[in-house]
Amino acid sequence: MKLDCKHVWEYISEYIDGSIDAQLREDIERHLEHCEICAAILDSTRNILILTADDRTFELPVGYSKRLHERLAKEIGPEPDV
Numbered sequence: 649m650k651l652d653c654k655h656v657w658e659y660i661s662e663y664i665d666g667s668i669d670a671q672l673r674e675d676i677e678r679h680l681e682h683c684e685i686c687a688a689i690l691d692s693t694r695n696i697l698i699l700t701a702d703d704r705t706f707e708l709p710v711g712y713s714k715r716l717h718e719r720l721a722k723e724i725g726p727e728p729d730v
């Protein structure tokens with residue numbers, strides 16, 4: 649199975665949590681090896697999870713992905729229109 653970025657984002661909290669299917673974990677790891685966007689998102693998500701580790705309910709803060717995209721755009725150039 650080939651994952652695209654959206655799939656990785658969908659499963660990323662489970663991936664960090666370790667509650668993910670082993671096969672899916674492998675697919676995500678393979679994707680992360682060649683996708684720096686998802687690797688950056690994984691890092692940011694991990695930081696947020698550490699900050700919110702007391703409270704196991706995991707939700708992205710409002711505006712999170714917008715800010716993240718702006719930061720990524722600065723770091724790696726403008727993202728193509730989806």
Ligand SMILES: [Zn+2]
Nearest residue numbers: 653683685686
């Ligand atoms: Zn990706």
